[in-house]
Amino acid sequence: MAFQEIKLYQTGTFVAGNRLLDPAQRTVQARTGRSNTLTSGHRACRGCGEALGARYVLDAAMRVTKGSMVAVNSTGCLEVFTTPYPESSWQLPWLHSLFGNGPAVASGVAAALKAKGREDIRVVAQAGDGGTVDIGFGTLSGMFERNDDVLFVCYDNQGYMNTGVQRSGATPPAARTANTKALGAEPGNVFGQGKFAPLIAMAHEIPYVATATVADLHDLEAKVETAMGMRGARYLHVLVPCPLGWGADSSETIRLARLAKESGIFPVFEAEQGDVTAVSKLRRQVPVTEYLRPQKRYAHLFGDPGRPDIVERLQARADRTIARFGLLSEGDR
């Protein structure tokens, strides 16, 4: 193997490099024993947040279950970039059926394992935001209401990326996509449409609901561990920036995920049985413009004359989310 020079990066104010941590506290990814469940050679774009998120989620779950696990995957980028015939990047039993049925397929797998007396084998299902909050929502709600023993993970890149970046029910207002272009009086996606699935998951009063981003991978792994320590229906919603769909540089993935959280646009929290049990406070609140500006999907808001009115509405939405989830620390309020 060729010698690879390792550079130590200062990764930003809020991130302690793994090397500085006690070995027990290092991420699963930093350990030699990681399972590489989603192994190298897949065909995701450079800087793909979804590939990063899936890698951390599955390796963490594999660690908790000691490799006794199967995965179900809905149609979408993650499915396509990992299994181009005749190759597969998956090093665990993996089943893909359709775009809208991941939750029900996972329920079927869990029921089969129960019938076989093999509940020691755990089930993780995963889908993009489209496969989760839109076309798969009926089957997801069914899985929640039956409290089937499945961890369902939504990798939210806020659009139908696999089909060329169209709007989904998770696309934020004002974002341009291929079918919500920056045209007309309300450029980009309209306000007041779509849904925030974690709150609807909570309404099912399932054992565990959590959100996370690929900016805080320790937090993501910890949430997977918590989820896998429980039985029943669990839901994890991970914000995963998509350089292609968001029109951002592939080096910006982590930073954008962090800014989504620090601007209050994307709340990071945990809930059990329908009640919020923990929130990740903002470390240093930033205006939404800091998050929006680097993304071409919001470019129409910032030109000349731009749309300061829309930016203001987006700031108001973030402020509301901050208030609603109590994202500011005592001293910051």
Add this chain to the structure above:
Amino acid sequence: MRSQIEGSQAVAQAIARCRPQVIAAYPISPQTHIVESLSDLVRTGDLEGCEYLMVESEFGAMSACIGAAAAGTRTYTATSSQGLLFMAEALFNASGLGLPTVMTVANRAIGAPINIWNDHSDTMAMRDSGWIQLYAESNQEAADLHLQAFRLAEQLELPVMVCMDGFVLTHAFEPVDLPEQADVDAYLPPRVPRQALDPEEPMTIGAMVGPEAFTEVRYLMHAKQAAALDIIPTLASEFEERFGRSSGGLVRPYRLDGAEIVVVALGSILGTIQDVVDTLREEGVPIGVLGIGCFRPWPEEEVRAALASARQVLVVERSFAPGVGGIVSRDVRLSLNGLAAEVFEVAAGLGGRPVTRESLRRLIADVREGRMPANTLHFLDLDTQVVQRELRRPGTGVPPGPHVDHLTRESGR
């Protein structure tokens, strides 16, 4: 054990004795009694080792069966009509993935206009879904076919539909010999899948396949269907040896010796047709019946052999392809390729309209006496007055609007 029992209960009992490990089902008339009964059997513990999933839709039901079958278990579901169409995407997926689910379809018409009664437009719409389709003639056969269906499905790793006429069979009380558990166990061993989702042997199932291999994959699917044509008769004769009665098989010839005119049909209507044929035979008419037990795969050779000496073939089917004609008729014509027989296509019993002996006798007389043209679709017992009035509706330059609304309005007058 022979008991006087509702068709749905007979099927539920037969299914329970097949020891399914996962059942996922969503209610729709006329399938409901089957799944209600199975839910009872799971709750009481009579059906042990089975997980019953109350899903949110038929799409969910078939999807759960896909997951459960991929995890290596014996899986079952049942539906009808709109429910079958709601599953459509998952049906093609189950067959494409080679997953051996067995499903009862209590055949029912498809709306609009919404109609809960029996015909075959649901399963015929899914005839190219890659599922094997077996049609039951009686409740006894419906019960028996499920045992054979699991054997077939699991041996071939292909899903199988057992089609039984809604209400006509599902809700009819008839004497049925329920197979004993020990006999079922001997006939149907536990499923041993070729591959399953297993951490010991990780597999990627359901990967994407591009133009470089898709044709080959589809070819092999076609070959699997062809293989079923060999297995189905073997399973039926093995069944007969063990249970002492004949059920299943590809085709069911009835009084075909010397028959110049042959009626071809599927499902419960065959009983009535056989009665009519018996009387006509007594009257000296050279007539017989060919029942189609297996519609997918199409038993082309067997149908051809059975119809080899017929002069007139009358296909009576409970559905049709709008804008084209009979559906079964087209496959029958394929079998008759190069033979001299004329084919008469008849859509009968649509949306639950009874097919009576009198109508059938009249139909057969029309064919024999040259009053009915061959190769065009004929609708049995059509009220010509109603359709003529509607067709003659004066053209006013505006679109005609839905016929069903006119008919409803006018019949209410």
